[in-house]
Amino acid sequence: MANRVAIVGVGRSTQAARRPEVNDAEMINEAVRAALEDAQIDIKKVQAVLTNSIDGFDNFYLGDCLLVDGSGAYMKSGMKLHTGGTVGSTGAIAAFNMVASGMFDIVLTIGHQKQERGNSMGTLCAAAPGEVREYVQGAIGAFAQAAVEYMQNTDAKLEHAAMVRLKADKNACRNPYAHLRLGLKSIEDVAKSPILIWPLRLLDFCPQSCGAAALIVASEKVAKKISKKPVWVADHETVHELQSEVVFGGAEEKSQQIAARHIYKRNGITNPAKDIDCFEVYEPSSWEEMYLYEHFFITEHNTGWKLIEKGMTELEGPIPVNPSGGVLATNAIGATAMLRIGEAALQIRGDAGEHQCTKDIKTTLSSGLGGTNWTTLVLLKRSL
Amino acid sequence: MPERIGIVAVAQTKYHPNRAEVKEGEMAYEAIKQVLQETGLKYVNDGSGIDAAVTCSQDFWDGRTISSLNVASFVGTHFRCEEKVASDGINAVFYAMMHILSGEHDTLIVTTHCKESQTSPSIIENHSFEPVLMRGLGLDFLGAAALQANRYMNKYKITPEQCAKVVVKNRGNAKNNPYAQAPMSLTVKDVLNSRMLADPIHELDAKPVSDGACVMIMAREEKAKKLCKNPVWITGVSNCYEAHYLGDRDLADCKALTKAAKQAYKMAGINNPLQEIDVAEISEKYSYEELLWLEGLGLCERGGGGKMIDSGATKMDGKLPVNPSGGCLSGNPTEVAGMTRVVEAVLQLRGEAGSRQVPDAKVALAHGTTGICGQLQTVMILSNS
Amino acid sequence: MTTTPMKPTTPVIFSGHMVYTHKFEAGRTGSRFLRELRDGKKIMGLKCPNCNKVHVPPRSTCKECFSQLDKWVEVGSEGKLLTYTVLRVPRDAEKDVLKRQLPVAYGIIKLDGADTGFVHMLGEIDLDNIKIGMRVKAVFREDERTGNILDINYFKPVSKSRKR
Amino acid sequence: MAEEKKEELIGVEFFSKIPYNWSMGPYVGTVFTEMKENKRIWGIRCPNCKKLLFPPEAMCGYCFTEFTHDNWEEIGDEGTVVQFTKAGMPIFDIRKGTFAFSERPLANIQFDTGPYIMHWLEEKDMEKLHLGMRVKAVWREQGRGRGYEDIMYFRAIEEKK
Numbered sequence A: 001m002a003n004r005v006a007i008v009g010v011g012r013s014t015q016a017a018r019r020p021e022v023n024d025a026e027m028i029n030e031a032v033r034a035a036l037e038d039a040q041i042d043i044k045k046v047q048a049v050l051t052n053s054i055d056g057f058d059n060f061y062l063g064d065c066l067l068v069d070g071s072g073a074y075m076k077s078g079m080k081l082h083t084g085g086t087v088g089s090t091g092a093i094a095a096f097n098m099v100a101s102g103m104f105d106i107v108l109t110i111g112h113q114k115q116e117r118g119n120s121m122g123t124l125c126a127a128a129p130g131e132v133r134e135y136v137q138g139a140i141g142a143f144a145q146a147a148v149e150y151m152q153n154t155d156a157k158l159e160h161a162a163m164v165r166l167k168a169d170k171n172a173c174r175n176p177y178a179h180l181r182l183g184l185k186s187i188e189d190v191a192k193s194p195i196l197i198w199p200l201r202l203l204d205f206c207p208q209s210c211g212a213a214a215l216i217v218a219s220e221k222v223a224k225k226i227s228k229k230p231v232w233v234a235d236h237e238t239v240h241e242l243q244s245e246v247v248f249g250g251a252e253e254k255s256q257q258i259a260a261r262h263i264y265k266r267n268g269i270t271n272p273a274k275d276i277d278c279f280e281v282y283e284p285s286s287w288e289e290m291y292l293y294e295h296f297f298i299t300e301h302n303t304g305w306k307l308i309e310k311g312m313t314e315l316e317g318p319i320p321v322n323p324s325g326g327v328l329a330t331n332a333i334g335a336t337a338m339l340r341i342g343e344a345a346l347q348i349r350g351d352a353g354e355h356q357c358t359k360d361i362k363t364t365l366s367s368g369l370g371g372t373n374w375t376t377l378v379l380l381k382r383s384l
Numbered sequence B: 001m002p003e004r005i006g007i008v009a010v011a012q013t014k015y016h017p018n019r020a021e022v023k024e025g026e027m028a029y030e031a032i033k034q035v036l037q038e039t040g041l042k043y044v045n046d047g048s049g050i051d052a053a054v055t056c057s058q059d060f061w062d063g064r065t066i067s068s069l070n071v072a073s074f075v076g077t078h079f080r081c082e083e084k085v086a087s088d089g090i091n092a093v094f095y096a097m098m099h100i101l102s103g104e105h106d107t108l109i110v111t112t113h114c115k116e117s118q119t120s121p122s123i124i125e126n127h128s129f130e131p132v133l134m135r136g137l138g139l140d141f142l143g144a145a146a147l148q149a150n151r152y153m154n155k156y157k158i159t160p161e162q163c164a165k166v167v168v169k170n171r172g173n174a175k176n177n178p179y180a181q182a183p184m185s186l187t188v189k190d191v192l193n194s195r196m197l198a199d200p201i202h203e204l205d206a207k208p209v210s211d212g213a214c215v216m217i218m219a220r221e222e223k224a225k226k227l228c229k230n231p232v233w234i235t236g237v238s239n240c241y242e243a244h245y246l247g248d249r250d251l252a253d254c255k256a257l258t259k260a261a262k263q264a265y266k267m268a269g270i271n272n273p274l275q276e277i278d279v280a281e282i283s284e285k286y287s288y289e290e291l292l293w294l295e296g297l298g299l300c301e302r303g304g305g306g307k308m309i310d311s312g313a314t315k316m317d318g319k320l321p322v323n324p325s326g327g328c329l330s331g332n333p334t335e336v337a338g339m340t341r342v343v344e345a346v347l348q349l350r351g352e353a354g355s356r357q358v359p360d361a362k363v364a365l366a367h368g369t370t371g372i373c374g375q376l377q378t379v380m381i382l383s384n385s
Numbered sequence C: 001m002t003t004t005p006m007k008p009t010t011p012v013i014f015s016g017h018m019v020y021t022h023k024f025e026a027g028r029t030g031s032r033f034l035r036e037l038r039d040g041k042k043i044m045g046l047k048c049p050n051c052n053k054v055h056v057p058p059r060s061t062c063k064e065c066f067s068q069l070d071k072w073v074e075v076g077s078e079g080k081l082l083t084y085t086v087l088r089v090p091r092d093a094e095k096d097v098l099k100r101q102l103p104v105a106y107g108i109i110k111l112d113g114a115d116t117g118f119v120h121m122l123g124e125i126d127l128d129n130i131k132i133g134m135r136v137k138a139v140f141r142e143d144e145r146t147g148n149i150l151d152i153n154y155f156k157p158v159s160k161s162r163k164r
Numbered sequence D: 001m002a003e004e005k006k007e008e009l010i011g012v013e014f015f016s017k018i019p020y021n022w023s024m025g026p027y028v029g030t031v032f033t034e035m036k037e038n039k040r041i042w043g044i045r046c047p048n049c050k051k052l053l054f055p056p057e058a059m060c061g062y063c064f065t066e067f068t069h070d071n072w073e074e075i076g077d078e079g080t081v082v083q084f085t086k087a088g089m090p091i092f093d094i095r096k097g098t099f100a101f102s103e104r105p106l107a108n109i110q111f112d113t114g115p116y117i118m119h120w121l122e123e124k125d126m127e128k129l130h131l132g133m134r135v136k137a138v139w140r141e142q143g144r145g146r147g148y149e150d151i152m153y154f155r156a157i158e159e160k161k
Helices: A024-039 A087-100 A120-125 A130-135 A140-153 A158-172 A187-191 A220-226 A255-266 A286-295 A304-309 A333-349 B024-039 B089-101 B121-126 B141-156 B160-176 B188-193 B221-227 B255-268 B287-296 B305-310 B334-349 C027-040 C092-098 D025-038
Strands: A005-012 A048-052 A077-079 A106-114 A195-197 A210-219 A231-239 A278-280 A363-370 A374-381 B005-012 B052-056 B081-085 B107-115 B196-198 B211-220 B232-241 B279-281 B363-370 B376-383 C013-025 C043-047 C071-075 C078-087 C104-111 C118-122 C135-140 C152-157 D011-023 D042-045 D072-074 D078-085 D091-093 D098-100 D106-111 D116-120 D134-139 D151-157
Touching (some): A005 A024, A005 A087, A005 A220, A005 A333, A024 A106, A024 A210, A048 A087, A077 B089, A077 B232, A087 A210, A087 A231, A087 A363, A087 B081, A087 B089, A106 A333, A120 D091, A130 D116, A140 A286, A140 D078, A140 D106, A158 A187, A158 A286, A158 A304, A210 A220, A210 A333, A231 A255, A231 B081, A255 A286, A255 A363, A255 A374, A286 A304, A333 A363, A333 A374, B005 B024, B005 B089, B005 B221, B024 B107, B024 B211, B024 D025, B052 B089, B081 B089, B089 B107, B089 B232, B089 B376, B107 B334, B121 B141, B141 B160, B141 C078, B141 C104, B160 B188, B160 B287, B160 B305, B196 C078, B211 B221, B211 B334, B232 B334, B255 B376, B279 B334, B287 B305, B287 B363, B334 B363, C027 C043, C104 C152, D025 D042, D116 D151
Parallel strands (some): B052 B081, B052 B107, C118 C152
Antiparallel strands (some): A005 A210, A106 A210, A363 A374, B005 B211, B005 B232, B232 B376, B363 B376, C013 D011, C043 C071, C078 C104, C104 C118, C135 C152, D042 D072, D078 D134, D091 D098, D106 D116
């Protein structure tokens, strides 16, 4: 990148199925105030504000203009970025680019969504063109298909998906900002959850939450001046993909592998499991997390299930994945991909509180998933 | 800024009230094909072609949750990078510039498309009002603009005739623009006799429903010089948000535009905009807006918009020709309007504006607005030297 | 069979709708404002302790100084008309959302005691000589107020006789 | 505080129905016309990368070559079921704004010639369905020019010997 960029402030609003006590602007304001507090700066120092979310869920046309009061964008530069589920990470990457370009020193970027409002399934199906919408029933069918395929190709069982869900819930119970904190004790607890579409259980799929996330991104000279623990943005990568019938899983390489190869090659990462200390991945289903272990080359093809079985990716484990509880516990879709980056930054600073990993975290990789299997990756480091 | 960003190729579709015969992507492809042929660039990953895409469209206008999927195949997004800006097209150019300056990619294709005729603009615009306190009133951009027009015209004694002159000028200029949708030879009386939509805005005072797309290829300075012999440089750009609630703003004023213009002029090293700018392309969705935005841009004193149009300074032979292309009033879709202004400014600076060419234009201004009463204002200065 | 397919002679249009029912939460601040409209026929504002501006309709953040507002103030239901317009032609938004008989007049009113304008409708008014600066007064619905911005039916001119 | 709890929070409801007249364009328009007039399904074979694209677009998104009108290739209306689901719960239909049980299972069907289509299966009894079963389109008597809706559903046919 032309100029070095650091995250100096991370803000999260509490997430829940419904947040009737705040409107959208006030919910965003919670995350913005938390980020300003974390960065120890006043809103006047912020030069640009990006307000990102998915219009369909908000039912706002030009949501960034509508929420100026809450976002602090009044009389400041800014715009709205909008890609599918990756909108939070695209908004963060846009902020990194705006600062790296040298045109801005401090940029506030916000990811928010209130999914209590309308029916999310309808908006997800509306990603298909109008003439096909009668024959689309959301992404859950695609995830179910990928899960069936995974079980055929490996020895993974339903229990392994339950282990992933159990890990997510254990971590979420240590994260006050997570939405679902169920206190699941065992795999049997997960097994009680009803099957939505075989083999996917209700608990195997991400919830719909209301919440906001905010990041304050600063240039090198500003970051060193105002922050004791800036988190450096080493690299980021965006790979989109055209709609393919086998949306998830499938034999040949997809955007996840291609994005991972690009970012690893540029940063000299040969053994991700060793070179990267912690992963915050965007896993809409328990099975997808096992796929992502393989797609991000943390382990070989068809062996993702072994990692979860041996507890390697627990919070205390050698390769912690989603210490924050991940998307299975919290999914306000506009904020979700940005939370992956924010949580990773807090791990590097050691400020994650209860869900801080036991091992020392110097390098993290955050991923975003959305659209027709699009992938965004952000590599953060404690020092460049 | 040490390194400059160049626009190496531009194209736009002929704006049309109802492009019922093509899909959104195919409409955009009409323009995309021209820039690909002109530059010979391909979507390749080895740095010798187009590295990534920045698109600009709205889910509400396309009726599709992720509307960049409509152009995905045409801008080469398969296993490549694409980002969508969901504000006016000029902001996509602004973001693409920063994307290149950040070093992530060197050459970008930037597109925008919008088909207003396929849906109800009024209902969609109503969705941009705050739901609890304003949306229930059933306002859309026309109603809000009429509130601003009355306030502005009342405070500075701007007359309906002066607003009508803007329409006469712009629709007349459009006769020289093959891409314009609705060129017209009008008199002030014609405009004032057209049906009243919402006091004081007559039918001809407002921009018509329009379909269209435009596209440009942008590159880092050293690559831009290789790609074309006369790249146009973006020397200054900024944008700024006004308040959302109409009651929070003095609608006779446009503080956000003034701030954005100041920052853009400072970046471009412009001290006296009226002297140093040779041609201006301003986003005027309603006739009064051209006068108000002229004041905000510092091209005339506060309240002097009426005198400026009376003086003829903004005519083609005036001191500062404004909207030689015919502007939004002669037909531009909402999302596309801002980028069309940039495209027209580039054509002026490359001397390719045909019969609407402002002779030896060196510095051009392009301006775009997003939202109710131009809540997000974007100002861009371009030059060909 | 490699016979070529038939090209459409006229554009093939696939018409449809996107239909949502959405419930927008007003939040604690917004709900208080709407409750006061419904129960007390009162228009409330929030005063910023820092820049002493009374925001009507109320919002919990002052956009100028970003401080959080919680000092409720009742403002008058009468005020000065800052600007207006009269919608003469049918618009889908008005037809779908407001459903009132055209022409409909809108106005921005600076209520006594408020520092920001209040966007609403005008009624019981001669549409052809509405004057900016005239004084208008809120007329609340008497039948069923539901805690909605439309609990105020419209603002009507204050008769000249009562000079202030 | 206790007083806080019973504070009445208000939500404002909006029923938003936005009309769209999407144009199908020359390529998908051709497919819809053929489905209506001749009950045949066409796709476009990309001359360069040989992918058979259904539904077609004006340009191949994989190798960026532009199509002309002689790249059409018939797809036929028989295929095998790759995946099927029967939503247990009512699904929100954004075209009508209502929740509805889908009375038929929805299947991802791969045509014999390669491309995929998502459509209804005639057989409602899930037990009688299995992955890999062969199906054939059952066409509406009088096509309405609404493309996939001119096919009522896909009916099971005997396996290929």
